[in-house]
Amino acid sequence: MKILCVAEKPSIAKAVAEHLSGGRSETRNTRNKYIKNYVFDYDFGGQPWGNCTVTMTSVLGHITAVEFPSEYKDWRHPPPERLFDAPVNTVIADDKKDIAQNIETQARYSQGLCIWTDCDREGEHIGHEIREAARKGNAALTVKRARFSNIERAHILHAARHLIMLDDRQVNAVAARIELDLRIGYALTRFLSNNLKSLGGPLANLVISYGSCQFPTLGFVVDRYFRVKNFKPETFWSIKVKHKKDGIDVNFSWSRNRLFDRASVVILYERCLAAKTAVVTKVQEKPTKKWKPLPLTTVELQKMSTRFLRMTGQQAMTAAESLYNKGFISYPRTETDRFDKGMNLRTLVQKQAQDTRWGAFAQNLINGGFQLPRDGRHDDKAHPPIHPITYAGPSAALNEFEKKIYEFVVRRFLACCSEDAKGVATDIDILYGEESFHAHGVIVLERNYLEVYVYEKWTGTAELPKFTLGERFEPHEAMMTEGKTAPPSYLTEADLIALMDANGIGTDATMAEHIQKIQDRDYVRTVPRSGRQGGGDDDAEDSDEAPAGRGGRGGARGRGGRRGAAVPQQARGGGVMEFIPTRLGVALIEGFDRMNFETSLGKPFLRKEMELKMKAICDGHTTKQVVLHESISQYRRVYNQSQENLNVLKAACRQYIFDNAAG
Amino acid sequence: MDLAAQIRSGLQRQGLPTPTLEWVQAVLPNRNPMPPLQALIATAKARLMVVDITNGTVLDASAPALSPNLSNMEVVETKLSRDVLVQVLDIDNLTKSKWEQVEELEAIARGEQTRGREMIRLPAAGEDDDEVSYSSASTQALSSAPGGARGGNGASATPKNSTHRLVLQDCKGQKVHGLELHRIERIGIGTMNIGEKILLKKGATVARGMVLLEPTNCTILGGKVEAWQKAWFDNRLARLKEAIESQGRDE
Numbered sequence: 001m002k003i004l005c006v007a008e009k010p011s012i013a014k015a016v017a018e019h020l021s022g023g024r025s026e027t028r029n030t031r032n033k034y035i036k037n038y039v040f041d042y043d044f045g046g047q048p049w050g051n052c053t054v055t056m057t058s059v060l061g062h063i064t065a066v067e068f069p070s071e072y073k074d075w076r077h078p079p080p081e082r083l084f085d086a087p088v089n090t091v092i093a094d095d096k097k098d099i100a101q102n103i104e105t106q107a108r109y110s111q112g113l114c115i116w117t118d119c120d121r122e123g124e125h126i127g128h129e130i131r132e133a134a135r136k137g138n139a140a141l142t143v144k145r146a147r148f149s150n151i152e153r154a155h156i157l158h159a160a161r162h163l164i165m166l167d168d169r170q171v172n173a174v175a176a177r178i179e180l181d182l183r184i185g186y187a188l189t190r191f192l193s194n195n196l197k198s199l200g201g202p203l204a205n206l207v208i209s210y211g212s213c214q215f216p217t218l219g220f221v222v223d224r225y226f227r228v229k230n231f232k233p234e235t236f237w238s239i240k241v242k243h244k245k246d247g248i249d250v251n252f253s254w255s256r257n258r259l260f261d262r263a264s265v266v267i268l269y270e271r272c273l274a275a276k277t278a279v280v281t282k283v284q285e286k287p288t289k290k291w292k293p294l295p296l297t298t299v300e301l302q303k304m305s306t307r308f309l310r311m312t313g314q315q316a317m318t319a320a321e322s323l324y325n326k327g328f329i330s331y332p333r334t335e336t337d338r339f340d341k342g343m344n345l346r347t348l349v350q351k352q353a354q355d356t357r358w359g360a361f362a363q364n365l366i367n368g369g370f371q372l373p374r375d376g377r378h379d380d381k382a383h384p385p386i387h388p389i390t391y392a393g394p395s396a397a398l399n400e401f402e403k404k405i406y407e408f409v410v411r412r413f414l415a416c417c418s419e420d421a422k423g424v425a426t427d428i429d430i431l432y433g434e435e436s437f438h439a440h441g442v443i444v445l446e447r448n449y450l451e452v453y454v455y456e457k458w459t460g461t462a463e464l465p466k467f468t469l470g471e472r473f474e475p476h477e478a479m480m481t482e483g484k485t486a487p488p489s490y491l492t493e494a495d496l497i498a499l500m501d502a503n504g505i506g507t508d509a510t511m512a513e514h515i516q517k518i519q520d521r522d523y524v525r526t527v528p529r530s531g532r533q534g535g536g537d538d539d540a541e542d543s544d545e546a547p548a549g550r551g552g553r554g555g556a557r558g559r560g561g562r563r564g565a566a567v568p569q570q571a572r573g574g575g576v577m578e579f580i581p582t583r584l585g586v587a588l589i590e591g592f593d594r595m596n597f598e599t600s601l602g603k604p605f606l607r608k609e610m611e612l613k614m615k616a617i618c619d620g621h622t623t624k625q626v627v628l629h630e631s632i633s634q635y636r637r638v639y640n641q642s643q644e645n646l647n648v649l650k651a652a653c654r655q656y657i658f659d660n661a662a663g
Numbered sequence: 664m665d666l667a668a669q670i671r672s673g674l675q676r677q678g679l680p681t682p683t684l685e686w687v688q689a690v691l692p693n694r695n696p697m698p699p700l701q702a703l704i705a706t707a708k709a710r711l712m713v714v715d716i717t718n719g720t721v722l723d724a725s726a727p728a729l730s731p732n733l734s735n736m737e738v739v740e741t742k743l744s745r746d747v748l749v750q751v752l753d754i755d756n757l758t759k760s761k762w763e764q765v766e767e768l769e770a771i772a773r774g775e776q777t778r779g780r781e782m783i784r785l786p787a788a789g790e791d792d793d794e795v796s797y798s799s800a801s802t803q804a805l806s807s808a809p810g811g812a813r814g815g816n817g818a819s820a821t822p823k824n825s826t827h828r829l830v831l832q833d834c835k836g837q838k839v840h841g842l843e844l845h846r847i848e849r850i851g852i853g854t855m856n857i858g859e860k861i862l863l864k865k866g867a868t869v870a871r872g873m874v875l876l877e878p879t880n881c882t883i884l885g886g887k888v889e890a891w892q893k894a895w896f897d898n899r900l901a902r903l904k905e906a907i908e909s910q911g912r913d914e
Contacts, residue, residue: 232762232911234907255824259757259758260757263873264873270871
């Protein structure tokens with residue numbers, strides 16, 4: 001019996017062939033220089049196949065694409081809205097013809113097809129494309145699919161003996177998404193480009209690309225931009241109490257934190273002073289912990305990479321994928337943040353014990369420090385959290401990004417298998433006049449996971465002196481302070497990913513691409529965060545200082561190389577990058593928002609609905625046809641409204657791109 | 664004693680100021696037989712809660728008012744010498760910046776908080792967003808304890824450490840500020856009405872012209888003046904913006 005196995009990319013085909021053949025396979029070239037066919041014998045164990053001759057090959061991602069017939073090539077005729085119901089053809093892309101041909105030819109000699117694409121929605125659809133190509137050669141093939149999430153030997157062997165079926169629901173969900181993206185993207189891109197061209201200037205020869213993920217993503221950036229730009233600082237007042245005891249300075253903070261009215265604070269402050277002494281109303285000392293991180297998901301990997309590893313989300317994903325293809329880490333596209341109870345995590349920890357940086361920590365876990373990871377609430381039922389598979393030493397052939405990502409994945413994993421950091425927290429409340437004040441101190445006792453997880457800090461605040469309940473004292477100092485609110489910060493990539501995640505824009509695997517797209521399109525720019533150090537956004541509004549030099553921004557424009565400008569602007573030199581919209585980006589979002597749709601294209605709601613529908617197809621709650629019909633009607637409606645309100649969009653462009661305030 | 668007088672003394676027994684007999688007569692239902700006295704007193708009280716008490720025909724000339732010098736800022740501290748009924752003319756949440764309130768109102772106006780299409784803004788993006796939802800014992804939670812509370816970002820719920828300032832008015836039309844010295848649950852934007860009645864109790868502290876409100880020294884009686892309430896909410900955004908602008912000009 002002959003079986004054809006097809007993986008999603010050559011590296012996986014090679015690794016799987018290696019494992020299944022025990023290293024004894026014959027390699028044959030194909031007409032595509034990247035694709036090899038590996039031929040060997042393998043016993044599938046009888047379900048449904050037994051001892052077989054196997055040809056293992058691969059594709060290079062998708063082999064088919066969708067397109068409109070040639071009569072729709074012209075941007076003006078037929079009019080763009082016809083693309084909502086024009087026929088759509090599925091074709092084999094020109095550069096994939098030899099790959100499809102290889103599969104078709106091999107299928108002719110085979111009785112069975114086993115699909116080894118990555119186990120996610122996209123991989124399921126590629127599996128479907130492979131099945132279609134193979135059936136051209138042999139319509140009677142038996143088709144199976146291997147389920148795996150890393151290319152470690154035992155895992156692959158297990159997958160080969162436990163084959164499943166291709167999941168047509170997932171295939172349909174992706175097919176729906178592909179068709180919707182094509183129709184909506186083409187129709188609106190042509191609509192925008194055709195109509196805004198007439199405004200001339202920089203718009204005369206510009207392709208204004210629309211994507212149903214890109215626009216909401218841009219919308220977040222523009223929304224924050226205006227929140228920063230429109231921000232009005234206000235003065236607030238507070239009361240701070242200082243005391244010195246046993247040689248230790250204590251700062252008590254006001255339970256009201258701050259008030260936006262001077263007279264009120266003056267009165268309350270005066271009454272504190274009049275009271276002369278403060279009385280201790282609560283003394284509490286209790287153990288506290290800083291929780292170890294949850295097992296690693298894709299979204300979290302991207303957020304952490306942009307924050308701590310000086311990479312963009314896309315660079316992180318590329319590096320992670322490469323590490324997966326080389327067998328060092330598990331599949332990096334996962335929403336799961338809990339490990340399956342059956343997994344042998346200790347073995348994985350053991351493999352890291354040889355490292356000079358974290359080996360000792362790993363060895364400690366093996367010697368008894370091991371603790372089960374925390375369980376998050378997400379499980380995509382397809383892949384485990386991202387974790388290291390095999391050990392990659394400092395001499396492994398990895399590029400800088402891959403090394404950093406590998407190190408992060410390992411440290412995160414070891415942290416997960418370690419223990420929470422422990423300390424003692426002391427809380428002291430005092431009543432000074434009628435006002436309450438509070439002091440909080442933490443002493444770190446055991447750093448535990450923090451030893452290996454260098455990305456987090458937990459520095460104990462200074463120790464507090466001993467106070468006893470009911471104790472009276474005269475505070476050394478009580479001051480009335482004044483501060484000003486500061487605007488929020490522009491979005492960082494981590495913020496943007498979090499927003500996309502919360503609003504259901506894109507999948508965890510595609511978010512980074514959308515973020516890169518809106519930069520390539522010149523809708524947004526990234527600039528290094530200036531001034532203010534480190535503080536998260538939550539602190540920004542409480543900052544006492546005026547925002548440091550973020551002057552002279554505005555919509556710095558500059559045309560220049562649109563496409564192709566994919567040079568990542570982040571991760572160069574310094575710290576965190578912030579996203580600021582260009583004039584074009586502002587004009588597009590403002591234009592759509594001002595049309596005042598219930599569902600502006602600049603807002604996340606339409607796309608979120610679409611993502612939920614994809615999920616519903618996967619769950620069997622709806623079908624591809626229903627979703628296509630609903631979503632196309634929705635977007636067609638928005639398209640028609642946009643046409644009617646075109647002047648609003650044009651006015652926004654005149655205002656923001658041409659500085660014509662009349663808009 | 665005639666019916667109106669009985670109702671009047673019923674109200675007095677509840678600590679309320681005395682309305683004019685004419686006013687009581689006017690609110691008596693035109694029914695025969697009359698409902699029981701207790702029901703009539705309740706009706707009169709409810710009517711009293713929704714009128715403008717500065718209207719001279721409502722309260723008897725003997726009704727207690729604030730002492731004329733009360734809002735003198737030179738006086739460090741004094742006490743109310745008797746119970747006084749006041750009505751709320753304005754509420755200000757001193758814990759929130761005006762701009763924060765403007766942003767919330769504008770988000771609601773854009774429909775971004777309607778159910779089903781909630782535009783989720785950043786969950787206070789910190790280093791540990793994972794932790795927040797999980798930790799109850801960890802330090803992350805401690806940092807949001809009353810001491811260091813940042814005032815929640817939710818629009819509706821009023822955080823525990825909120826401090827409000829009210830503009831209160833007595834039956835003579837005299838106005839005084841009331842500052843929330845200790846949190847009073849019913850005071851809040853959206854929970855307290857404009858025109859709502861409060862009974863300030865004898866002995867309440869007035870510091871530099873501001874009545875310091877505590878649960879023990881005032882009774883929130885409820886009620887509202889519908890027209891005032893509507894106008895207050897309709898103009899709130901404009902008022903906040905105007906206040907921000909004028910603060911900007913002062914500097």
